[in-house]
Amino acid sequence: MTSFMPQKRYYRQRAHSNPMAHHEFNYPVCPEEMDWSELYPDFFTGSSSKNGTSQVEFADIGCGYGGLLVELSTLFPDKLILGMEIRVKVSDYVQDRIKSLRESEPGSYQNIACIRSNAMKYLPNFFSKGQVCMLLVACLMMIMMMMVVVFLFLTPDLKEQHKWRIISPTLLAEYAYTLRVGYVHTFICTTEIHSSWWNGAKYFYLNTHWYFLYMHLYRLCFLPTLVSMFPGRVGTRRRI
């Protein structure tokens, strides 16, 4: 029997989860021990030509209900894309959604998967150094840029900044570790941040070092590399 498209009303959950809590997670001890074939059966065990050699190159951290994940899947059918979501219900929704998408359209959506994990803690357990060429952190809107630009799309809260926010100055080092060298890493921010924390962060990692480029959304519009802008489909517009 074909599984039905999951209904979102059963998977609603408040938008916060404590990243410091010791939830039960399944994670590999090191990236070499990760079994990707369960997540991407077609790429690793199926008849695909790139059998077993492909690796995850796009990561969407805090993928939410997976709107961007699904969108990216058709845009980059030969790239493996991994969504990470910490909330139990939401990650389960994305998993069910991908499952039903794969069943309804056999052969497509084989390159996306979602796991429930705490990226702040376990990112290096999944990805080796320089493995990821596009890392999307807490994406709200969907913006696509040309492939030469690898970007972090950030939405730092205007609330008080704590260490346990997904974007903190010290955590950027871990994101940089997983990102591939040789690309321009852009650091984009949707909202004007006035807090002293943010200025501190900028000076800590952005202005003084060359890993990330600070870029404001409005300025981004003038960039020639901007290819297209997608309308947010799943729960993204509402929040803005």
Add this chain to the structure above:
Amino acid sequence: MSASVGFCSRWFISTCDRWLVAVDSKQDREPFVFDCSTAEKKPKNPSTDGDEGGAEETRSDRILAFAVSPCGNLVALTDDSKRLILFRCEASSWRCISVRFVVRRCTSLAFSQAEDQLLAADKSGDVYSFSVLNPDQDGELKMGHLSMVLAVTLSLDDRFIITSDRDEKIRVSCLRSPYNIQSFCLGHKQFISALLVPPGHSQRLVSGSGDGTLRLWEFESGRHLQSVDLRDLMDPEKTDNDNEKEKRCGVRGHRCGVRGHCVDHLYSVFTGVLSVLRVSLVQFFSLDQDQLSPHSRLTPPHQPLDVTFDPEGRLWVLMDSDHSPLQIYTHRCGSWQCDTDSPDLTRVSAAFRIHWDKLDASVRTASRFDHLYVVNYDNVSEYMKKKQQRLDQQSQKRNLDQKRRPDAKKMKTPTANS
């Protein structure tokens, strides 16, 4: 840990509770004693006074960690009142250079080889760098982990900071650009409490963890070379009448700490010492290129609390005992032998005992590792159960609907296909 020992050239240093005691092991001299409760208090900030009032009460002056610089003329300590105190030890005198304040309580301290900076890792996972040359300068945030950093050390050439945290990770970052992570050493399954870059093996790292293993790494690439399970070393010692409970207790006791080091010139191998807390055993390992092998072991009469090597390569063991807390072991004719009548020992013990006796027995053995074991809680299985129930209900309902109105199925199928 409320008591630990170390050596600063020929000065024997120990911390117990709020006292730092430094005794010259070679000459009869007045020992240097520093009482943290007499140190400068943090200037009160009127704006935060109100909400910190409660926390102020519970704060003790217990020393949490101390570090000795590689040349042996600087000592730094940090206490429960979030102070970071730096001392300079000149030929015969000690001087307190500065008292600085840290943001959170520190867990570990390390001097760089060049002795120009002091790294302090704290409970919230941040590592701050404090200047030694400008002793009044505030700390600068270097890097940060998400969870508590338990140990910090530097590579022998000062190129890398190596930090380990409660979340099973060892991170190797460049010292000059700490946002640049060189590698992660992943493999432990519990918190990592001890790190050591063995002298003479500049590319190797030995780590000790709460999972009862000791691992050897090539830290620059993060390559795992070897793992030694301490439980395997212990169990043959146990006789059959030690029942299951005893055995479990032994396993719980493997909170290992790699502490101190010594280059054994005779064999030109590194001799690391591992003190297994709660078990009356000190295990030696020798490191030969890529192989960490159990060497010999000591069974002190009491539970060892901390161990250290002095410049002559003798091992000093601090034990949980009222009468003879200190003992020296010397390496003679291929084995470690207890040296009871050394004049150094009597000299040090006399000064040390004064402060040791003030300590409560329960305070001495209080382990700092107990609370570090991570207890996961399951927040998935209940949800999955509920979901299954919901799915069952839905399919039941669907079946009922289909039975009741057989034409409904016909209505539904074409829409599902389209």
